[in-house]
Amino acid sequence: MKKIIVANWKMYLTLRESVALAKKFTDISSQFTDVQLVLCPSFIALEEVAKVIKRTKIKLGAQDVEPEKRGAFIGEVGLDDLGALGVQYVLVGHSERRRLFGETDATVNRKLRAVLASGMRPILCVGEPLEVRRKGMEMVRKYVGKQIRMGLKQVKAHDLKRIVIAYEPVWAIGTNRADTPEDAQEVHNAIRQEISISKIPILYGGSVNAKNATKFLQTPGIGGLLIGRASTAAKEFEKIVAVI
Numbered sequence: 001m002k003k004i005i006v007a008n009w010k011m012y013l014t015l016r017e018s019v020a021l022a023k024k025f026t027d028i029s030s031q032f033t034d035v036q037l038v039l040c041p042s043f044i045a046l047e048e049v050a051k052v053i054k055r056t057k058i059k060l061g062a063q064d065v066e067p068e069k070r071g072a073f074i075g076e077v078g079l080d081d082l083g084a085l086g087v088q089y090v091l092v093g094h095s096e097r098r099r100l101f102g103e104t105d106a107t108v109n110r111k112l113r114a115v116l117a118s119g120m121r122p123i124l125c126v127g128e129p130l131e132v133r134r135k136g137m138e139m140v141r142k143y144v145g146k147q148i149r150m151g152l153k154q155v156k157a158h159d160l161k162r163i164v165i166a167y168e169p170v171w172a173i174g175t176n177r178a179d180t181p182e183d184a185q186e187v188h189n190a191i192r193q194e195i196s197i198s199k200i201p202i203l204y205g206g207s208v209n210a211k212n213a214t215k216f217l218q219t220p221g222i223g224g225l226l227i228g229r230a231s232t233a234a235k236e237f238e239k240i241v242a243v244i
């Protein structure tokens with residue numbers, strides 16, 4: 001299975017900066033064939049970034065979605081528009097959405113099922129906060145296992161193969177304190193036990209950079225990376241992809 005590297009630009013970049021960086025990403029992607037790159041710019045940058053990556057192998061991803069089809073949902077963006085822009089992946093349940101915007105496991109599940117129904121691929125983000133990690137790995141496995149079960153509730157078996165999972169310990173996101181590949185692998189194994197099929201790619205995310213990417217990518221069972229801050233610097237990102 002090709003490694004999947006997702007660049008999560010969050011709200012780090014303006015529209016103009018996103019377009020400029022996407023151009024650099026097209027150069028990077030032309031050098032590497034053995035990797036699936038997915039760019040997740042802000043909603044406002046999707047259309048212009050889509051134009052830049054059109055004739056490349058890079059796929060477009062959205063950072064979030066409104067699961068309702070249409071209606072009085074002020075400020076939201078729906079799947080019809082994402083689809084029309086060429087979006088193929090949608091992040092659901094990122095810890096910032098859960099923590100800062102109050103998304104529950106039930107919300108995450110609604111979004112995930114809506115994304116599947118639209119034909120796109122959801123990237124289900126899970127991960128424990130620091131207070132859980134402090135209680136030990138068994139608690140972490142339980143916590144993440146529950147997020148997986150709730151997130152995948154009522155998902156039909158034949159849809160499972162379109163899902164990507166990203167394990168991102170909350171305390172490792174944006175802190176420069178990445179998890180160890182060994183502990184990440186332990187949680188990845190626990191996630192695999194929760195799901196019935198083996199082919200689902202499970203990514204690691206949380207303070208990935210050019211220095212630590214190799215270790216994660218060489219760890220069996222880690223199917224790729226979800227990268228925030230380090231994906232907003234072309235040179236750093238290029239070094240990460242070069243590891244593959």
Ligand code: PGA
Nearest residue numbers: 173174206207227228229
């Ligand atoms: P980070 O973010 O790489 O900046 O830690 C990862 C993420 O939030 O997906």
